[in-house]
Amino acid sequence: MAKNKDGKSTGSNFYTVEAYKLARTNIALSVIKQGCKRVMFTSAVANEGKTTTTCNVAAAFSKQMNNRVLLMDCDLRKPSVAKFFRLKNTPGITNYLSGMCGLEDIIQVVPGTNLSVVCAGLIPPNPSELLESQSFSDMLDILSERFDYILIDTTPVNVVVDALPLAKKVDGVAVITFAERSNYVELDKAIESLKRFDAKIIGFIMNGGKIRQHRYRYQGSRRGYY
Ligand SMILES: Nc1ncnc2c1ncn2[C@@H]1O[C@H](COP(=O)(O)OP(=O)(O)OP(=O)(O)O)[C@@H](O)[C@H]1O
Numbered sequence: 001m002a003k004n005k006d007g008k009s010t011g012s013n014f015y016t017v018e019a020y021k022l023a024r025t026n027i028a029l030s031v032i033k034q035g036c037k038r039v040m041f042t043s044a045v046a047n048e049g050k051t052t053t054t055c056n057v058a059a060a061f062s063k064q065m066n067n068r069v070l071l072m073d074c075d076l077r078k079p080s081v082a083k084f085f086r087l088k089n090t091p092g093i094t095n096y097l098s099g100m101c102g103l104e105d106i107i108q109v110v111p112g113t114n115l116s117v118v119c120a121g122l123i124p125p126n127p128s129e130l131l132e133s134q135s136f137s138d139m140l141d142i143l144s145e146r147f148d149y150i151l152i153d154t155t156p157v158n159v160v161v162d163a164l165p166l167a168k169k170v171d172g173v174a175v176i177t178f179a180e181r182s183n184y185v186e187l188d189k190a191i192e193s194l195k196r197f198d199a200k201i202i203g204f205i206m207n208g209g210k211i212r213q214h215r216y217r218y219q220g221s222r223r224g225y226y
């Protein structure tokens, strides 16, 4: 069941659930390689639905049999994945990187699911340096041995630089936009920045679009899809 950022269910809305499943399929088809596939989600500016989308897409991935899925909250400035799944934000990435705890201590599993989550941890004074560090790359490599997919929630690229170096460490970048909230100028700027960091942009996901109800019916069938 899809959820919003406050952890509240948006109901088993057919369109919402299908949209996240479609995003999952498109991502899976866009990142073809052996071993762990790493995908990060970013946007041009704040509040375009990165966290909501990353969490719901990660949940959709984890529902597929045999998929070992890890969701990482790399928005070290304003972490919100923990709140989304009602987990603890600490200890998390920053605690591990500063040697305060081991890797096992920061991997949580969302109750009743197969979805593993690594939350952000204590808010550090130097988030971009931490995400750019060799220690963070090493951490990603260790986690990549254990998971089929690592999905990463990040910060908006036009606001802070944190997500840009991360783009080099992943196999694909999904850019989130929000209907009637995002604009072309900001989006262009974000795409240019991502390209400068050799990001492989695998697609765009638009949130908040209005649904026009179409009715599809196979010829000769009385059953329809709405
Ligand atoms: N598909 C959607 N439909 C309607 N509202 C949405 C959708 N996705 C997100 N929202 C709402 O938009 C707001 C921002 O969502 P969210 O926190 O996921 O964005 P964000 O890009 O992660 O923000 P930030 O840049 O602050 O991290 C929230 O109030 C959330 O409930």
Ligand SMILES: [Mg+2]
Binding pocket: 050, 051, 052, 075, 080, 153
């Ligand atoms: Mg967010």
